[in-house]
Amino acid sequence: MAARLRVDAVLVQAVIAGALSFAHLHDLAAAAGQDGxxxxxxxxSxxxxxxAAWRRLRSDGPSRLxxxxxxxxxxxxxxANVATAGFLDLADPPALLRLGIAGWPALAFLGGTLLAHTASHQTPVPPAPEPTSEPVTAPEPEAEPEPAVPPAEEAPALPASEPAPAVPAVLVDxxxxxxxxxxxxxxxxxxTDTLRTRLGVPPHLADAIAAQLA
Known part of the structure; x- marks a missing residue:
């Protein structure tokens, strides 16, 4: 119950602060001649x-953009919050404020476009090496058949485990x-799943890389 009340208080505080900031920006734009x-x-905007900028920081990490x-x-x-607190005469706003309000749409459009369409820098992952083909050997001559001996009961052979794929040192680094x-x-x-998604490698290669990082 206490945790629920704490979260609700934070949300109410966020709504109040957002509404006040929203109203201050509206009043400042209206004072600069942007009506309706x-x-x-x-x-x-x-x-x-x-x-958008905060979401980019949370998803891609620190970024200058x-x-x-x-x-x-x-x-x-x-x-806007400071300007509407009496530091500027909103009845006769300065020309610099009118210039900033008029130029904001183009600036916001540029910022939103760069945040939406600029891909984060990632180091290219080198391709995994292809397995080398084994040399073909000539068949050996057949040996003379030996006398038949009753075969002894043998335990069933266990399937051989697949060898771990070779991982380049650059990919490990x-x-x-x-x-x-x-x-x-x-x-x-x-x-392992997150590592495989970040590197873009197959599951068996991601397991081999995770084993070397452990």
């Missing part, structure tokens, strides 16, 4: 850019970097 639906579109647009959106939101980054970000060792 345009004044309501500005706070939506700022909040969406802030959420994501941090840059996160700080730009955060500065726009905080700037790259896998170790991926595992270290995962441990640093989550605090837990990387599992």
């Amino acid at each position: 639906w345009k004044a309501w579109a500005y706070p939506i 700022v909040d969406l850019l802030l959420v 994501a941090w840059c647009w996160f700080l730009i959106a955060l500065f726009a939101s905080l700037g 790259h896998a170790r970097k991926v595992a270290d980054e995962y441990r640093t970000r989550t605090g837990a060792p990387i599992d």
